[in-house]
Amino acid sequence: MTGRRTGRALLASGLLLTLLATGCGVRPSAVITGRPPISGPAQGTWVYLVAQGELVLVLRPVNADPSPAAALSLLAAGPQENERAQGFTSDVPAGLDPVTVTAGAGRSGDLTVRANIAAQALSAHAADQIICTTVAAAAQVSAANTATTVAIVGSDGARGPRACPIR
Amino acid sequence: MTQWRRVGAWVSGLRVRLVLAFALLGVITTVAVASGSYFQARNVILQQAQDAAVMSLTDQLTKVYPIAQLPPNQDDLELLAQRLSDRESFAVVVYRDMRAQGGSEITDPLTPELRQKVRDGRIAWQRVSLAGQPALLIGTQLALDRPDGTSRPSGVEVYSVRNLVPEQQSIDQLATRAWLTGGLSLVLAVLLALLSARGVLRPVRDLGRAARRLGEGDLSTRLTVRGADELADVARTFNDTAGTLERQVGELRRLESDARRFVADVSHELRTPLAAMTAVTDVLDEEAEHLPGDAGRAARLVSQETQNLTQLVNDLIEISRFDSGTARLALDDVDVAAAVTATLRIRGWLERVRTELPPGVVARLDPRRLDVIVANLVGNAFRHGAEPVSVRLRADPDWVTIEVADRGPGLDPQVLPHVFDRLYKADTARTRSEGSGLGLAISWENARLHRHGERRGSLVAGNGTHGGAVFTLRLPRETADTGGAP
Numbered sequence: 001m002t003g004r005r006t007g008r009a010l011l012a013s014g015l016l017l018t019l020l021a022t023g024c025g026v027r028p029s030a031v032i033t034g035r036p037p038i039s040g041p042a043q044g045t046w047v048y049l050v051a052q053g054e055l056v057l058v059l060r061p062v063n064a065d066p067s068p069a070a071a072l073s074l075l076a077a078g079p080q081e082n083e084r085a086q087g088f089t090s091d092v093p094a095g096l097d098p099v100t101v102t103a104g105a106g107r108s109g110d111l112t113v114r115a116n117i118a119a120q121a122l123s124a125h126a127a128d129q130i131i132c133t134t135v136a137a138a139a140q141v142s143a144a145n146t147a148t149t150v151a152i153v154g155s156d157g158a159r160g161p162r163a164c165p166i167r
Numbered sequence: 168m169t170q171w172r173r174v175g176a177w178v179s180g181l182r183v184r185l186v187l188a189f190a191l192l193g194v195i196t197t198v199a200v201a202s203g204s205y206f207q208a209r210n211v212i213l214q215q216a217q218d219a220a221v222m223s224l225t226d227q228l229t230k231v232y233p234i235a236q237l238p239p240n241q242d243d244l245e246l247l248a249q250r251l252s253d254r255e256s257f258a259v260v261v262y263r264d265m266r267a268q269g270g271s272e273i274t275d276p277l278t279p280e281l282r283q284k285v286r287d288g289r290i291a292w293q294r295v296s297l298a299g300q301p302a303l304l305i306g307t308q309l310a311l312d313r314p315d316g317t318s319r320p321s322g323v324e325v326y327s328v329r330n331l332v333p334e335q336q337s338i339d340q341l342a343t344r345a346w347l348t349g350g351l352s353l354v355l356a357v358l359l360a361l362l363s364a365r366g367v368l369r370p371v372r373d374l375g376r377a378a379r380r381l382g383e384g385d386l387s388t389r390l391t392v393r394g395a396d397e398l399a400d401v402a403r404t405f406n407d408t409a410g411t412l413e414r415q416v417g418e419l420r421r422l423e424s425d426a427r428r429f430v431a432d433v434s435h436e437l438r439t440p441l442a443a444m445t446a447v448t449d450v451l452d453e454e455a456e457h458l459p460g461d462a463g464r465a466a467r468l469v470s471q472e473t474q475n476l477t478q479l480v481n482d483l484i485e486i487s488r489f490d491s492g493t494a495r496l497a498l499d500d501v502d503v504a505a506a507v508t509a510t511l512r513i514r515g516w517l518e519r520v521r522t523e524l525p526p527g528v529v530a531r532l533d534p535r536r537l538d539v540i541v542a543n544l545v546g547n548a549f550r551h552g553a554e555p556v557s558v559r560l561r562a563d564p565d566w567v568t569i570e571v572a573d574r575g576p577g578l579d580p581q582v583l584p585h586v587f588d589r590l591y592k593a594d595t596a597r598t599r600s601e602g603s604g605l606g607l608a609i610s611w612e613n614a615r616l617h618r619h620g621e622r623r624g625s626l627v628a629g630n631g632t633h634g635g636a637v638f639t640l641r642l643p644r645e646t647a648d649t650g651g652a653p
Contacts, residue, residue, distance in 0.1 A: 006187075009187070009191055012195075013191070013194060013195075025301070025335060025338060025339065025342075026209075026213065026294060026301035026331050026334060026335045026338060027294070028293075028294050028295050028296050028301075029293055029294040030280075030293065031278075031280050031281050031284050031292070031293045032217075032291065032292050032293065033284050033289040033290070033291045034221065034289060034290040034291065034292070035289070035290055036288060036289060036290070036310070036318075037285075037288060037289065037290055037307040037308040037309070037310045037318075037320070038225055038228045038229065038290070038307050038308075038309060038310065039309075039310035039311065039312050039318035040228075040229060040231070040232025040233060040234065040309070040310075040311070040312060041232055041233040041234075041311070041312050042232075042233055042235075042237075042311040042312070042321075043234065043235040044235055044237075046311075046319075051263065052263075056238075056263075056322065057237060057311070057319060057321065057322065058237050058238055059234065059235065059236055059237035061235070061236075082238075082240060083238060086238055086240075086263070086265075087264075088238070136313075139313055139314050139315060140314060144315075145315040145317070146315070146317060166319065
């Protein structure tokens with residue numbers, strides 16, 4: 001009787017000690033997530049290129065003309081030297097320039113990009129590059145947002161409208 | 168075995184149980200309080216350190232903006248990493264395949280799950296163990312504001328690796344303090360337990376000692392009543408009980424001694440008339456032969472009964488001496504075999520008794536009392552048992568043993584416990600025996616009168632293996648006269 005009681009007491013204190021010993025010090029933890037990341041202003045024109053199969057944002061030095069058409073001209077020029085060195089490419093054909101961007105209406109989307117290219121033959125990446133770059137530039141001068149859709153009209157007809165997949 | 172039992176008794180003793188209970192209580196309380204406050208303090212310390220680190224990183228990163236060039240080149244990343252590194256932490260900046268680290272030799276401190284959370288677009292942090300030291304990893308992307316209030320990830324990830332050793336040290340200090348507090352409280356609990364155990368155990372021990380003394384016959388034992396608790400109540404009850412017991416036993420003793428004194432007085436009073444009667448019966452005895460018929464028989468009967476009465480009165484006087492404690496030993500160095508032979512010869516029994524008396528056994532004892540005992544035992548054997556009667560003497564350095572055996576029917580087991588009682592008649596049908604009924608009682612008292620230190624003479628009755636009664640007299644070889652204690 002006494003032995004069993006003593007045994008139980010020993011067990012209890014042993015458990016407590018174990019708890020205390022294992023809980024000591026600074027233990028590694030799981031990942032703790034906080035608020036959204038730090039955000040700040042960017043200086044320059046937003047242009048979307050392709051790297052390793054996905055769209056990547058690059059900033060080009062501030063241009064005198066912040067219009068979407070000017071941004072699309074930069075896109076049509078393709079990656080610069082340092083960008084190419086880091087493996088950035090562009091699917092957009094150089095024939096995009098000259099280009100006009102107009103506010104569209106109804107079925108044709110919020111914005112319409114017109115250029116002398118084969119719009120149907122554009123790859124998916126190329127279309128997204130054009131759409132995202134257009135929306136980003138339009139946001140600087142007008143009230144375009146992530147939901148803004150863009151239609152691309154080329155020599156063979158219209159494509160879209162569609163919103164930028166990068167949110 | 169007995170030692171284990173003693174250890175077991177000690178362990179289950181009140182003192183150990185009290186100490187254990189107090190210690191357990193102290194330990195549990197301390198552990199609960201100390202561990203509770205320890206964990207809370209630890210969480211607070213870590214929380215504060217993490218919040219401060221996140222805040223500091225956020226502050227530093229706001230200075231990076233506005234970002235003018237994307238993608239950055241390796242030099243940009245190195246510069247940023249250097250700017251974000253200080254004495255307590257270093258930064259790792261990652262952009263796609265490029266990576267820059269400011270300070271520290273540790274390669275790749277980042278965990279995959281942390282990078283995943285950061286890439287998913289959250290500030291995230293994690294405590295890890297880096298090179299055996301605790302460290303805090305904080306990671307965030309640099310996002311770019313858009314005019315509509317939303318932001319876009321730039322692809323640049325910044326991680327800050329902060330050493331948590333100072334926090335670890337303060338937490339360890341907390342733990343040390345908790346252990347110290349626990350140890351101190353344990354010591355305090357044990358001390359308190361010992362103190363209270365002493366407070367409880369001392370009256371209990373006193374009570375036990377007093378009860379033992381009372382049991383040994385010291386009826387005047389009393390306890391000092393201290394305080395007004397339950398133990399004092401017990402002590403008071405004990406005292407009352409002992410008082411009542413003492414009064415009643417005293418009363419009984421007084422009655423008994425009165426009765427004994429009465430017997431002694433009566434016996435003494437009877438002596439004088441008996442002496443006169445004996446003188447007359449002596450004359451009658453001489454004349455009895457000349458007296459005719461009934462007168463002669465009557466004279467002889469009166470003479471015989473007078474003798475018996477004289478014997479009874481003498482025995483009663485002897486018994487009353489034992490009772491009053493005035494019986495004294497007349498010690499002498501006695502050759503036991505010779506003394507027994509003399510006893511038998513005087514009574515004319517030497518031819519009828521088988522003796523086994525090795526010579527040269529000398530003992531210091533009272534020869535008259537030895538004579539009384541042996542004569543009584545042998546006489547009883549003749550009267551109540553059957554011949555042959557044997558007397559055997561044995562001796563060892565401490566004891567002299569005399570065994571008187573007969574071949575009669577032996578003693579009834581129901582009679583055995585009362586053989587030495589006064590005036591006990593084994594045969595209830597025989598109301599008058601030839602003896603006084605006091606012979607064995609006197610022999611028993613005589614045997615017990617011989618004592619030396621712890622050794623005390625004894626007379627034991629039993630039955631032999633071949634039937635017949637066996638009386639065994641055992642006397643210490645060296646008897647010291649200690650007075651007439653019964």
